[in-house]
Amino acid sequence: MKKIIATLKSLHILVLVCWLSNASAQKIDVKEKAKNAATNRADRKVDNSIDKGLDKIEEGIGGLFKKKNKSKKENNKEKSDEESKGKNGKKNDGDAGNQSQPSFASYNKFDFIPGDKILAFDDFMQDAPGDLPAKWNSTGAAEIATINGSAFNWVQLSGGDAYFNPQYITKMPDNCTVDFDMIINYSKVEYAYYQLRFGIEIISSAAAKAQTENANVSANTGICFNIHPYPDQEIYAISYVKGETQLETKAQFAALSNPKPIHVSIMRQQQRIKIYFNDKKVYDLPQGLPAAPNYYLRFSALIDNRNDDKNTAKMYVSNLRYAAGKPDMRNKLLTEGKLVTRGILFDPGSAIVKPESAGVLKEIAAILNDNKELRVKIVGHTDSDGDNTKNQQLSEARAMAIKSILVEQYNVNEDYMTAEGKGETQPVDANTTAAGKANNRRVELIKL
CATH class of the missing domain: 2.60.120.200 (Jelly Rolls)
Structure with missing residues (x-):
């Protein structure tokens, strides 16, 4: 036994000597190590910035698009947080304007x-x-x-x-x-x-x-x-x-x-x-x-x-x-090639679709699912109130939100839809009256 222990100690010392010899034979470039460490640190900062940017985009369109690979626990927490908020993204406080909306699924x-x-x-x-x-x-x-x-x-x-x-x-x-x-x-x-x-x-x-x-x-x-x-x-x-x-x-x-x-x-x-x-x-x-x-x-x-x-x-x-009017959306889209609706509703300045839009969305989804090869472009339009740039961004976010709901809620094929916004650039009525502005706040589906 003593001979075995002595042999093991000798082998341990030999390995340590070999490792030190190899380390001394190689020159460690301290500057290069520091440079790599700094690069890695910068990459981590960029990744964090990208994540924060994605979070802001998700928040801006009502959380309709979620980043992938989140744990079940995280998704459940997000769902709970969303359900506890009112339509303005604030905790319910009893004021009429902050009451939580009915579930979209209930419609x-x-x-x-x-x-x-x-x-x-x-x-x-x-x-x-x-x-x-x-x-x-x-x-x-x-x-x-x-x-x-x-x-x-x-x-x-x-x-x-x-x-x-x-x-x-x-x-x-x-x-x-x-x-x-x-x-x-x-x-x-x-x-x-x-x-x-x-x-x-x-x-x-x-x-x-x-x-x-x-x-x-x-x-x-x-x-x-x-x-x-x-x-x-x-x-x-x-x-x-x-x-x-x-x-x-x-x-x-x-x-x-x-x-x-x-x-x-x-x-x-x-x-x-x-x-x-x-x-x-x-x-x-x-x-x-x-x-x-x-x-x-x-x-x-x-x-x-x-x-x-x-x-x-x-x-x-x-x-x-x-x-x-008595809307005939199927004929408008399939025969005339363009469907215009003012029945998809949003809160002011928001891309969150109101649940009372469900009747229109269901009809659109039925048309698209019955004609699976039909390709359409979803176009959002706003009135002229507010900043031009923000209206453009808002119209884009609303079009994307509609596309997302059609995919996630009604199983429409995502590959056959595109979405874009025109902001306030294509009015169909005067922006000087409340009715005119309401007519300009619209969504168009264009047959491609």
């Missing part, structure tokens, strides 16, 4: 597609807070209000028995759409079922006066959607001809009990009426709107203040969009 049955041409658009930015909207008539208390976190103004509707008419929605075409954001705010102070009601009405006479609590006076034909937010969150539909009820039915919508913005979408196709609250189709009435020569839109409020001296019950409306 899988949403089939609302707005009309081709916008006839009117109103975000009330042209009106001063506290004033009656310039283009509205009212028999009650209507005034412009601001809401914390919101990028636009709202018209606040309240009153004991009041009616509110936007004067630009008159003589509605047989095929048209109206959609808007709505907030209903009220205190649950012993309100009885009949003491609080808001209405969305399509009526045959714009000059109807507040004679009764219902719109179905003898001079009128039309349909009312009466909203009772408390206590049962019920929505009544009443269709009538010259004051006589033809149809009456009710539905429920639980979100009325939570004062967050609700997106309301109404589609008229001659006598057929559809109305959606967020992703839910509340009514689809094939004979809901009786035949009449003209129709107008108005809102109503019935508030009994006996149990609420502060009159806290109010309805707020903004982003009111009125459009004409």
